[in-house]
Amino acid sequence: MASQPAWMNSLFIDTGSSSFTEFLGAHAPNLLPTRAQTLAAPVGEQIPHATTIVAATCEGGVVMAGDRRATSGNIISQRDIEKVFRTDDYSCIGIAGTASLGIEVALLYRVELEHYEKREGRSLSTEGKAHRLATMIRENLPMAMQGLAVVPLFAAYDPARDGGRIFSYDVGGGPYEQFGYHSIGSGSIFARGSLKKLYRENSSPQDAVLACLHALYDAADDDSATGGPDVTRRIWPVVAVINADGYRRLPDDEVAEFVESMLETRMTAPEGPTAPLR
Amino acid sequence: MSIPFGGYASPEQIMRDRAEYARKGIARGRSVVVMQYADGILFVAPNPSRALHKISEIYDRIGFAAVGRYNEFESLRLAGIRYADINGYTFNRSDVTGRGLANLYAQHLGMIFTESIKSLEVEIVVAEVGDVPEDDQIYRLTFDGSVFDEQGMAVIGGQAEAVAGRLKERYREGLPLPRALDAALAALTEPGGERPPATQLEVAVLDRAREHRKFLRLTPPRLERILQEGRESGGGAAGGEPAGDATAEHAPDTTPAVPPPTAPPIAPEGDIDTGSGE
Numbered sequence: 218m219a220s221q222p223a224w225m226n227s228l229f230i231d232t233g234s235s236s237f238t239e240f241l242g243a244h245a246p247n248l249l250p251t252r253a254q255t256l257a258a259p260v261g262e263q264i265p266h267a268t269t270i271v272a273a274t275c276e277g278g279v280v281m282a283g284d285r286r287a288t289s290g291n292i293i294s295q296r297d298i299e300k301v302f303r304t305d306d307y308s309c310i311g312i313a314g315t316a317s318l319g320i321e322v323a324l325l326y327r328v329e330l331e332h333y334e335k336r337e338g339r340s341l342s343t344e345g346k347a348h349r350l351a352t353m354i355r356e357n358l359p360m361a362m363q364g365l366a367v368v369p370l371f372a373a374y375d376p377a378r379d380g381g382r383i384f385s386y387d388v389g390g391g392p393y394e395q396f397g398y399h400s401i402g403s404g405s406i407f408a409r410g411s412l413k414k415l416y417r418e419n420s421s422p423q424d425a426v427l428a429c430l431h432a433l434y435d436a437a438d439d440d441s442a443t444g445g446p447d448v449t450r451r452i453w454p455v456v457a458v459i460n461a462d463g464y465r466r467l468p469d470d471e472v473a474e475f476v477e478s479m480l481e482t483r484m485t486a487p488e489g490p491t492a493p494l495r
Numbered sequence: 496m497s498i499p500f501g502g503y504a505s506p507e508q509i510m511r512d513r514a515e516y517a518r519k520g521i522a523r524g525r526s527v528v529v530m531q532y533a534d535g536i537l538f539v540a541p542n543p544s545r546a547l548h549k550i551s552e553i554y555d556r557i558g559f560a561a562v563g564r565y566n567e568f569e570s571l572r573l574a575g576i577r578y579a580d581i582n583g584y585t586f587n588r589s590d591v592t593g594r595g596l597a598n599l600y601a602q603h604l605g606m607i608f609t610e611s612i613k614s615l616e617v618e619i620v621v622a623e624v625g626d627v628p629e630d631d632q633i634y635r636l637t638f639d640g641s642v643f644d645e646q647g648m649a650v651i652g653g654q655a656e657a658v659a660g661r662l663k664e665r666y667r668e669g670l671p672l673p674r675a676l677d678a679a680l681a682a683l684t685e686p687g688g689e690r691p692p693a694t695q696l697e698v699a700v701l702d703r704a705r706e707h708r709k710f711l712r713l714t715p716p717r718l719e720r721i722l723q724e725g726r727e728s729g730g731g732a733a734g735g736e737p738a739g740d741a742t743a744e745h746a747p748d749t750t751p752a753v754p755p756p757t758a759p760p761i762a763p764e765g766d767i768d769t770g771s772g773e
Contacts, residue, residue, distance in 0.1 A: 237580055237581075306708070
């Protein structure tokens with residue numbers, strides 16, 4: 218028994234909290250994403266950063282899409298990184314900022330939600346999920362102050378409202394509920410401007426997907442850290458749709474069709490669709 | 496352990512007494528059936544309570560079923576979830592196995608059995624669904640920490656031997672879900688007895704066709720539909736006859752499930768808390 222990690226002795230006693238992170242913090246703090254350690258030198262520029270994520274609600278659900286680029290300063294460090302993560306059957310998060318920390322937060326957050334659900338026999342409320350993520354992001358604040366910021370975008374289907382909801386965060390936590398659509402990351406300004414004109418309330422999921430892809434294209438158009446669809450390598454954005462049937466990541470073939478129809482529009486109108494003025 | 500009453504009791508006697516005590520407790524509840532079907536593993540438990548579960552999800556591919564004292568198997572369940580989540584988070588989700596969990600439970604049950612005054616009055620099943628039926632695993636664990644690697648089906652609690660006898664007659668490899676459920680219910684019903692209605696049943700599956708998390712509780716409307724299908728399709732060939740009039744000819748049903756106690760009863764008389772609210 219002596220060779221077992223300490224947390225194994227605590228499995229059967231101290232059964233208090235349904236929070237996985239609290240259990241880790243008490244019994245295996247070494248497994249938590251490292252926090253509050255002062256870095257000898259700022260490394261923010263040198264390690265990969267994830268960029269743009271967009272989300273938009275649609276009829277009966279929500280759509281989230283993320284580009285595939287990660288950058289370290291002026292270098293493209295990865296062309297096919299995935300930044301949208303399923304967190305439970307009815308929610309997902311997209312991450313922007315320090316890629317490595319973001320991925321770890323996403324994995325931990327998924328375990329956190331499922332852990333609660335399995336222990337309690339019910340899912341957290343959508344607000345509860347959003348708030349839990351805020352606490353986890355706030356705990357990363359010391360790292361964010363040193364240039365290792367992680368900012369997520371959270372989207373979920375809320376069965377209580379039979380619709381999609383979007384929550385945004387800053388490095389200090391949150392959550393800030395966003396209505397309709399939102400974007401995060403370096404290209405978010407351009408993506409949001411694009412979505413502002415292309416978003417339609419209660420549109421079909423297909424239209425919402427197309428609007429999100431246009432927004433990512435506009436972000437890639439003006440932001441060097443956001444990657445556009447890579448036609449030669451056939452690397453497409455990650456697109457997830459969440460509705461009453463649960464989380465579904467669109468398969469690459471399906472995304473390719475959307476991207477191709479978007480590119481067709483752009484061939485004749487490089488600036489993309491225009492919104493009617495009157 | 497200290498010797499009660501100052502007299503001498505041989506270790507054999509002490510162990511026998513403890514085992515007898517636990518066996519009596521476990522036999523008082525209703526049986527739970529765990530069996531393979533075409534698409535995975537089926538769990539069936541007569542349980543009028545909607546809140547206190549006998550069947551639960553532990554991890555992506557792993558399910559848990561228990562009989563006996565509710566507070567005792569509930570703490571085993573919670574510990575199992577922690578064990579699985581912490582290992583999946585430390586390594587990878589595919590590194591959490593039913594075998595590892597069964598070993599953990601076996602150690603804990605065995606330790607309690609030898610070191611405590613009272614052993615845990617529980618019997619549990621840990622089942623893991625594989626990509627193909629050959630990789631499915633069903634482990635049955637008894638109160639003293641013994642592990643049984645079951646083939647195809649396992650019955651725990653209550654009149655386990657009689658139920659297992661009835662189930663064996665109806666069990667076939669690769670039964671579709673309605674037929675498998677029909678067989679399980681027929682086995683759980685005493686000859687001539689009435690089948691429990693859908694509201695008195697707790698049913699779940701580990702469905703290998705599902706993405707991400709294989710565990711799925713069958714909600715009453717869906718369960719009712721499947722029961723109906725089972726009644727329509729199961730009547731003839733497989734001998735899964737409702738309400739047991741056709742089963743009267745089968746000899747094993749008449750054998751007593753538990754041999755009559757040869758020693759004076761040791762466990763306290765009265766009802767045991769099975770968590771079913773009975």
